[in-house]
Amino acid sequence: MVTIAEPIAKPASRFRYFLDRREVLGAIFVAPAILYVLLLVGVPFLLAVYYSVSAYTIYDPSWRFVGLANFRQIVSDPVFQETLGNTFVFTFGSQLLGLILGKFGAFLLLRPFPGHKIVRAVIILPWAVPIALATVAWEWMFDSLYSVINWTMITLGIITRSEAPNWLGNPHLAMLCVIVVNAWRFFPFAIVIFLAGITSVSQDIIDAATVDGAGFWRRNYQIILPIILPIVAVGLIFGIVFTFTDLSVVYLLTNGGPVNATSVLGFEGFQVGIVSGDVSHGAAISLFMLPVLLLVVVGMLRYIRRREIV
């Protein structure tokens, strides 16, 4: 007779396959990222919000709540008003210049020519070179005494030595300088965005426009540019957010000068909050960027979505 062994009744442990459960394992994998965001973005952000409504300075680290007094003070401060204006000029000036340079760069790189691979590699350098290093080079080019730009113009007879501009000493020229340096940093990114956009436009569409009688300009500004606009807008959002919050070029090239002419929000917040130790006012200045950026980003994303649905 064949005996079939009775299975030994052994209750399976509830936790035996615990890690096989999708929601458990998923949560474990995601946890480090969430922790990272909470600790390194969330906590400092909340801290900054609190600082901005307190009277906290490094000399008097009190957590006394003062309401919106800090904000009222900075808004009525003429230096802050100038800084806010500068930030807009700096951001939109350098983005515009970067986009124009990027578009031309993309067009140059679109057609293969001898050595275009080397040029492609070289053109990405402004983005890859450490900002401190690059800015030192630019500082030398804009130097009041040794500026290569001035010396070139003097040698070519375009200007005399007495007419040589003091690039970083004149408020308007200094703003132009930080815009140029920032655009120079941004434009390889713009080239990549434009290249990605233009190469995604079907050749049939471009050919159709050519046969339909569109010349170079009409093809570019009535056909290609509108089609790639959503892609460019995404790139522009990144550019605006990064530039609006950036202080490195200003800090390294002009230190906000001359007389606050190139001071931007990031730089001002750093100066007041960290260098001068007035943490609460520094936090208030930095937080001022938030609603502005939020408006820009929400507005542009809505525009992109509308373009893509229709």
Add this chain to the structure above:
Amino acid sequence: MSAVLARDIVKKFPEVIAVNGITLAIPDGEFMVLLGPSGCGKTTFLRIICGLESQTSGDLIIDGNVVNDMPPRARGVAMMFQSYGLYPHYTVRNNIAFPLRTQHVPRAEIERKVDWASHLLGIEQLLDRRPRQLSGGERQRVALARALVREPTALLLDEPLSNLDAKLRASARQDIKQFQQRVGVTTIYVTHDQVEAMGMGDRIAVIDHGKVRQVGTPAEIYDEPADRFVATFVGTPPMNLLARNGVYLGFRPENFLPRDMIDDGAFTEFSFRVDRSEYLGSERIVYGVIEGFDPSQLITAKLPPAHVPEESIRPGQFHPFAVRNSALRYFNQDGKRASRH
């Protein structure tokens, strides 16, 4: 007068010669089909006509003017692309109006012509939509309207039906042909599909390796192929070719019948070993080899199923088959047509 005249057009790319001396005259109002396998140079030739590519040598004459160095916009031709190339950010109305805007046509005139073209193709109700909101067939009509609105000297179509499904393709074929006859515009139509070519073309130019192999009406191409390439490229299944003493004997599968079915005239008889047959409803395709010829040479017969008794095509056996002598075609060693064996 020829609407489009190509004289010895050559196009060399660094690696290949895409067009190798095409001479072709397309009279006013003709529907000319350029038929050939993929990579034969037919699309390159079309792009040369509209000016998207420039020829290495040769002359192109459109409407009596040599246009060799003219940009596409000055040539007076319109082209419809394989994927239609509609502008996704424009409405249908603006898509159709675009070629007129580039010519600085007055606004009222543009409106009138857009109405005319959209009415012609029955797309008036789509004018305010965008291309992505249209079906494949509707997109094709919009592309046609955009090509026509300028009233071009010649309308160039590059495989316009290849993006449509099989069912839609048949009706689109009808549409294109009908409307071409109504408008009377000279049309050059590129395809690799012989059904489209035979069904639509007033004349067909068969192209292979950058050369025109034969130009003729669909009947001429099918019944009197100029060489072995044309004979085997056109027709499904292709013409049977039997090699003997360096020359080739060709006959169409539908002319290769059981001997009993031929009751009049002179014919040539073959002993046909049937290997396999396919019943396709309206016809029966029979595959096999002919005794006394190269056994690797697969021969096909296309028979009307209703009239062929089962026993005359039983697989594995030899059956007497025959071809009327009037249906036999001879080809030389170099593949060219010969008058007689």
